[in-house]
Structure formats: C-alpha cells, structure tokens
Amino acid sequence: MTTSGISRRGALRMLGIGALGAAGAGVLGACAPSGAGSPSNGGDPKSKNFDFTSWSLNEEAAKPSIEKIIAAWEKAQKSTIRAVSYPYNEYLSQLTLKLGGGETTGAVHLDIAWLAAMAQMGRLADLGPVAGKGGYTDVALKSGTYDGTQYGLPWNTGSIGVIANAHLLEKAGIQKHPTTVEEFEAALRELKGLGGGVVPYAAATKVAQLKDIFPWMQTFGCKLLDGGKVTIGDDASVDAVTWYKKLHDDKLIAADVDRFDARALFGQGKAAFYDDAIIGKGVTSAQSKDKTLADAMQPMERPVLKAGDTPQALLWGGVIAIVKGKGQDAATEFALHTTTDRATTSEYFAARALPPSTTAGLAAPEVAKDTFTTEWTRKITRTATGSPFWQFAQNAQIEEAVAKQVQAVLVGKSKPKDAMKQAGEEAAALIKR
Amino acid sequence: MSTAAPPQKAPPPRERSGGRLSDGAFALLLTAPGLALFAAIIFYPLLSALFTGFFRQDLRLPGREFVGLDNFTHWLDGDFLAILEQTLIFTVGATLVPFVIGFALALALNTGLKGSGFLRGLFLFPWVIPGVVVSFLWMWIFNANYGVLNGVLMEAGIIDESVAWLGRPGTAMLAVIVTKAWASFPWMMVMLLAGLQTVPKELHEAASMDGAGSVRRFFAVTWPQVRGVASIVLLLEFIWNFQHFDTIYVLTGGGPAGTTETFATAVYQTAFKGFDIGRATALGGLWMLLLLLLVAVYLRITERKGDA
Numbered sequence: 001m002t003t004s005g006i007s008r009r010g011a012l013r014m015l016g017i018g019a020l021g022a023a024g025a026g027v028l029g030a031c032a033p034s035g036a037g038s039p040s041n042g043g044d045p046k047s048k049n050f051d052f053t054s055w056s057l058n059e060e061a062a063k064p065s066i067e068k069i070i071a072a073w074e075k076a077q078k079s080t081i082r083a084v085s086y087p088y089n090e091y092l093s094q095l096t097l098k099l100g101g102g103e104t105t106g107a108v109h110l111d112i113a114w115l116a117a118m119a120q121m122g123r124l125a126d127l128g129p130v131a132g133k134g135g136y137t138d139v140a141l142k143s144g145t146y147d148g149t150q151y152g153l154p155w156n157t158g159s160i161g162v163i164a165n166a167h168l169l170e171k172a173g174i175q176k177h178p179t180t181v182e183e184f185e186a187a188l189r190e191l192k193g194l195g196g197g198v199v200p201y202a203a204a205t206k207v208a209q210l211k212d213i214f215p216w217m218q219t220f221g222c223k224l225l226d227g228g229k230v231t232i233g234d235d236a237s238v239d240a241v242t243w244y245k246k247l248h249d250d251k252l253i254a255a256d257v258d259r260f261d262a263r264a265l266f267g268q269g270k271a272a273f274y275d276d277a278i279i280g281k282g283v284t285s286a287q288s289k290d291k292t293l294a295d296a297m298q299p300m301e302r303p304v305l306k307a308g309d310t311p312q313a314l315l316w317g318g319v320i321a322i323v324k325g326k327g328q329d330a331a332t333e334f335a336l337h338t339t340t341d342r343a344t345t346s347e348y349f350a351a352r353a354l355p356p357s358t359t360a361g362l363a364a365p366e367v368a369k370d371t372f373t374t375e376w377t378r379k380i381t382r383t384a385t386g387s388p389f390w391q392f393a394q395n396a397q398i399e400e401a402v403a404k405q406v407q408a409v410l411v412g413k414s415k416p417k418d419a420m421k422q423a424g425e426e427a428a429a430l431i432k433r
Numbered sequence: 434m435s436t437a438a439p440p441q442k443a444p445p446p447r448e449r450s451g452g453r454l455s456d457g458a459f460a461l462l463l464t465a466p467g468l469a470l471f472a473a474i475i476f477y478p479l480l481s482a483l484f485t486g487f488f489r490q491d492l493r494l495p496g497r498e499f500v501g502l503d504n505f506t507h508w509l510d511g512d513f514l515a516i517l518e519q520t521l522i523f524t525v526g527a528t529l530v531p532f533v534i535g536f537a538l539a540l541a542l543n544t545g546l547k548g549s550g551f552l553r554g555l556f557l558f559p560w561v562i563p564g565v566v567v568s569f570l571w572m573w574i575f576n577a578n579y580g581v582l583n584g585v586l587m588e589a590g591i592i593d594e595s596v597a598w599l600g601r602p603g604t605a606m607l608a609v610i611v612t613k614a615w616a617s618f619p620w621m622m623v624m625l626l627a628g629l630q631t632v633p634k635e636l637h638e639a640a641s642m643d644g645a646g647s648v649r650r651f652f653a654v655t656w657p658q659v660r661g662v663a664s665i666v667l668l669l670e671f672i673w674n675f676q677h678f679d680t681i682y683v684l685t686g687g688g689p690a691g692t693t694e695t696f697a698t699a700v701y702q703t704a705f706k707g708f709d710i711g712r713a714t715a716l717g718g719l720w721m722l723l724l725l726l727l728v729a730v731y732l733r734i735t736e737r738k739g740d741a
Contacts, residue, residue, distance in 0.1 A: 093705045
C-alpha cells in the first residue's frame with residue numbers, strides 16, 4: 001500500500017517555491033510589457049455612456065460639485081457616466097497605465113503639465129473642431145494644445161502662487177507682504193518668533209511637490225531650460241537651493257511637507273505662507289475649523305531677488321481630454337458643456353472658487369466681484385509661465401529627478417552644487433531619451 | 434509424501450491496461466491545469482519581463498530598442514549597492530525585531546498564564562489588519578507636523594519640537610522597520626508558540642530536578658526543540674521582507690533622498706513613475722537572482738531537516 005500526501009518538509013518546500021513564484025510574478029510579471037500603441041481604446045464612439053476620470057472626484061471638497069455636474073448630464077441625456085478617480089499624486093501613473101492598457105475611455109481630467117505626456121501616447125482625440133465653439137480665452141485654449149493640436153478643452157486656468165494668512169502676519173506685526181527674498185526671510189523669522197509650533201512657510205519638502213522649487217530657482221535667475229540646454233546646475237539654481245536649505249535648517253520651513261500637509265497646517269492656523277493653486281482657498285478653508293480663515297487668505301506676489309524683478313509663478317490649470325473610442329462623441333459634448341455652459345461654470349465657481357476658462361465665464365458678475373480671484377489674477381497669474389519641461393513626455397520624471405536632488409540637500413545627504421549638477425545631468429539625459 | 438505448496442507470487446504491479454492510467458500519468462493529469470496556469474501567469478510573464486531587460490522601452494510608447502546589457506550596467510554602476518544595502522537593513526531589522534517580540538510573547542503565553550487565550554487573540558489583531566491600512570495608521574502616528582508620536586513626546590517633555598520621523602534618513606528607516614515589525618510579530622508569535630507547545634513537559638521537569646534554572650532550561654531544553662521552527666520562521670520572514678513593498682511605499686515612498694529605497698520600491702518607481710520598463714525589469718532580474726539564492730538556502734535547510 002502506498003500513501004500519498006504532503007509531508008511537512010514538502011509543504012515548507014512549496015511555501016519557499018511559492019515565495020519565489022510570487023516574487024517572480026510580482027517583481028517581473030507586473031513589469032511585463034503590454035501592447036501599447038493602438039490608436040483607439042475600442043468601443044462604439046457613438047455610445048451615450050462613457051467614463052469620466054478625474055482626481056478631483058477623490059477630493060472631499062470637490063467631489064459633490066463634480067457629481068452634481070455628472071448627475072445633471074445623465075438626467076438630461078438619459079445616459080450613464082462612470083466616475084473614475086485616483087489620488088492626485090498617483091494620478092499620472094495610474095492614468096498612463098490604464099490608458100496604455102486600453103482601460104480608460106471617455107473624458108479625462110488632466111493637469112496641463114501632463115498633457116504632452118498623455119498626447120504622445122496617441123490615444124487622445126483632436127478637439128480642434130469643437131474648441132472653437134467654446135469661447136475660451138486664448139491663454140486657456142493654449143493650455144490644452146500640444147504640438148499644434150488641441151487635445152484638451154480648458155476647464156480652469158490659473159497659476160500656482162503663494163498664499164498668506166493675514167491673521168498670523170498681523171500677529172507677528174508684519175504690515176505688508178514682503179516683496180523681496182530678503183524681506184521674505186525676515187518676515188519668516190518674525191513669524192517663527194510667535195512660537196506655538198508655527199511653521200512660517202509650509203513649503204514643499206517632500207518629493208511629490210518639490211517641483212515648487214522651480215519658481216524659486218527662476219527667482220534666483222535660473223532659466224531651467226535655455227535653447228534646449230538644461231541650465232539646472234548653474235550658479236542661480238545652486239543659490240536658490242542653498243537658500244531653501246537655510247530656511248530648512250533654521251526651521252522656517254518644515255520637513256516632510258507636501259501640498260496636503262501644507263493645506264492642513266495652514267488650515268490649522270499653524271502656517272503663515274504656503275504654495276498652492278488658486279483652488280487652495282476653497283480646499284483649505286473648507287477643511288479648516290476656523291470659519292474666518294477664508295477671509296484671511298491672501299494671494300501674494302512671490303518675492304523677487306531684487307526690486308524690479310518679475311515675480312515668478314507657475315501656470316496651473318486643468319483640461320478635459322477625450323480618449324478615442326467608446327463614448328467619444330458624447331464625452332466630447334460633456335466636456336464642452338462642463339467647461340463652457342454659463343450656469344455650470346458659475347455654479348462650479350461658487351462651489352470651488354475655481355475661475356472658468358471662457359471669456360463669458362470670467363466676465364460673470366459672481367467671478368468679477370470675487371476679490372480673491374481678481375487679486376490672484378493681478379498678482380500671480382499675470383506673470384505666470386508654463387514650465388519649459390512640460391513639452392517633454394518625461395516632464396514628471398524630470399521634476400522628480402530634480403526634487404530628489406533638492407531633498408538630498410535638505411536632509412544633508414548632498415551639497416547644493418553637487419546635487420544641482422547631478423539634477424541637471426539627469427534632466428538632460430531624460431530629455432534625450 | 435507431501436509436497437510443499439509453491440510460494441505464492443506477489444500480485445503484479447498495476448499496469449496500464451484497458452484504459453486505466455498509471456499512477457504517474459494520473460499525477461501528471463492532475464497537475465496539468467496547475468502547470469498550465471503557472472506557465473501562463475508566471476512563467477511566460479517572467480521570461481517576457483527578463484527579456485525586456487535587454488531593451489530600452491517606455492511603458493507609454495510603442496516600440497523598443499535593443500540595448501544589450503545597458504540596463505543592467507546602469508544599475509550595477511549606479512545605485513545597485515546602495516539599494517542592496519538599504520534592502521538588507523530593512524530586511525534584517527524587520528525580521529529580527531518582530532522575531533524577538535514574537536518569541537518573548539510566545540514564551541510568556543506558553544507559561545499558561547491567566548487570560549492567555551484572550552491575549553493570544555489580542556496580539557493577533559495587528560496581523561489581521563491589511564498592510565496598507567497599518568502603514569497609513571503609522572504614517573499618521575509618525576507625521577512630523579501633526580503626528581501622535583510627536584504630540585505624546587512633546588507632552589511628556591521628551592522633545593522640545595516636532596521630529597520629522599519620516600523625513601530624516603536615520604529615523605525614516607527606523608520608522609519603516611517599527612511599522613513592519615508591528616504587523617509581523619503576531620505571525621511569528623503564533624508559529625513559535627506552536628513550536629513551544631510541542632516541547633515535552635517531562636524534559637523541563639527532568640532538567641528542573643537536575644537543578645537547572647529557567648535560563649539554563651531555555652538554552653538546554655527549549656531552544657534546541659524550537660530551533661527548527663525558529664530558523665524556518667526567520668528565513669521565511671527574511672525572504673518576504675526582502676520583497677516587501679507596501680509599508681515602505683506608503684510611509685516614505687523610498688525617501689527621504691532615497692534612503693529607504695529598497696528593490697521593491699526602486700522597481701516600482703522605475704516602472705510606474707519613470708515608465709522605464711527596460712531598466713525596471715533589469716533591476717527586477719538582479720533582484721530575483723538574489724532571491725533565488727535565499728530560496729536555495731531555504732530549500733537546503735528544509736532538506737537537511739528532512740534528512741535528519
């Protein structure tokens with residue numbers, strides 16, 4: 001008689017082999033190439049039902065107003081929109097994988113910084129024929145263009161700038177916004193003197209948002225990219241990072257901060273300045289227990305190196321792009337409606353304080369009379385420019401490479417000069433790839 | 434006269450006849466679906482991915498270019514040793530810390546103290562929480578600006594200002610190891626407790642009668658009896674930690690400045706943040722070679738135990 005069964009030794013061996021199998025599958029299987037390159041993600045372009053992918057659907061403050069837009073469309077068109085969302089910091093990776101794998105269809109909310117990378121995948125529809133109907137401002141329309149083709153209908157156009165907390169400035173005896181880097185640093189030291197765990201400037205120090213260093217580099221005179229040559233590593237960029245490190249070491253900025261942490265600190269009344277898009281007012285004040293905070297939030301021109309310099313700011317905005325394939329036509333109509341319909345954009349502005357992208361929308365009384373928005377436009381958006389790296393599909397990797405080097409300086413692992421030289425070389429290599 | 438009956442012949446071995454399958458063929462038939470599945474979902478992607486390591490390929494774009502060993506030399510000439518060192522620090526720390534805690538608790542529970550059943554259930558609690566949830570919980574505990582740990586330490590007067598536990602090279606790795614240890618010790622405790630319960634009480638009684646104290650009994654009786662289980666638990670945990678991803682990714686993402694970057698996070702970041710699938714699979718291949726060594730050690734140990 002023979003007996004069969006798994007001995008303890010056999011079971012343990014299998015467990016070991018299972019570990020290896022899982023490693024193999026996890027380590028390498030997940031990296032196995034998928035069939036990229038198909039021009040369409042399939043399905044019936046005439047379908048009334050489609051997906052709408054947006055990071056904002058993952059954010060507490062934004063979700064209800066977008067769901068309202070979706071519900072109104074579904075009711076009017078008797079169709080179904082499947083809402084899809086990923087957190088902002090994971091959005092680009094997730095969307096790239098899903099779009100490349102043919103899983104994303106319909107309308108897609110994109111940060112204007114990602115448009116080039118997405119457009120180069122060859123799956124986005126040309127929206128040129130419909131963009132002309134929208135009445136968009138020229139700046140907004142341009143933000144949805146890559147390589148001469150209109151890939152996105154602009155939803156919101158603004159900039160990323162510095163927001164100040166008037167309550168804390170007053171407490172520290174600061175009468176007016178600092179206009180130069182020197183004045184700014186002095187103001188931060190005054191604010192640090194308040195004690196009570198106040199972080200004078202909740203600047204980004206985590207890799208996810210350390211791209212905020214770019215406007216400071218520009219403030220110190222670095223062009224980032226000059227005639228196709230990466231200039232990160234020049235004296236200006238080194239000076240900027242040296243200054244940032246000084247703020248860090250003197251605890252005028254805090255370690256381990258990204259946009260979400262900065263909003264939380266500002267919302268708690270523990271930060272006097274932080275960098276955010278114009279959307280910041282709505283998001284931060286909504287999550288704050290201090291109901292007077294919204295009124296205390298002030299847009300501030302980014303301090304300049306010397307009087308007379310142009311304040312630096314980064315353009316910011318969102319567009320809605322359309323994936324070729326299932327529901328393409330209906331999704332295009334939805335995008336046009338969402339970004340241009342007067343009542344829809346006004347209601348969206350009221351809910352989120354996000355200025356619309358159309359001439360008519362901007363001229364609407366509720367937008368025109370909003371002091372924060374008009375001040376923001378005058379002080380920040382007026383001089384804002386797009387990043388020169390946006391034109392490259394590797395923009396996100398370039399930003400991350402620079403961010404990692406800046407972080408290495410902040411934690412004392414690298415010297416500013418060495419780190420910026422390395423960052424410049426990595427950025428140049430990425431552009432060539 | 435009587436004649437001896439001829440010895441009875443043993444029944445002939447079962448042979449395949451009349452549509453009956455031999456044991457070997459039957460075993461093959463049973464394993465065929467599993468093997469087919471293995472080939473389809475593990476073996477093919479594995480080979481395909483290993484092959485991709487020799488190409489420059491962007492996850493977003495069609496086409497690829499053969500680059501020979503470039504992707505491998507990129508790592509070997511660059512960050513490979515740093516990543517290996519950090520992976521080993523994490524792996525050793527996240528294996529030994531929960532082992533010590535788990536063993537101590539297993540010894541305590543094995544004494545039959547009152548309420549040990551309840552305590553065993555309580556200690557298992559961290560193990561049943563999903564890893565990502567555990568990581569998020571600890572992320573809030575370690576948060577530099579509004580974390581619980583800083584609050585408690587400041588309240589107790591131990592620190593004057595908040596510490597960026599996850600934002601400083603030394604403390605970030607420590608925080609990651611603590612988090613993983615918290616999630617792992619229950620499993621090790623249960624395995625070691627099971628091992629302890631197989632130690633015959635008579636051995637302890639005999640040792641006591643010979644005048645051995647508790648420390649002596651631990652080293653002379655307990656440890657030799659559970660050493661086998663302990664070595665398997667340690668090795669398995671080591672292999673799993675060598676591949677571990679979620680705790681590190683959620684807590685630090687490999688930062689600050691790459692000081693908690695392990696093979697798992699580096700491969701993920703390269704493939705799904707950098708979209709450089711060629712370099713990611715090259716690093717994955719190198720990582721797998723190291724894992725193969727570990728698994729070979731594991732198999733050797735279990736083999737030796739079986740032979741003993």
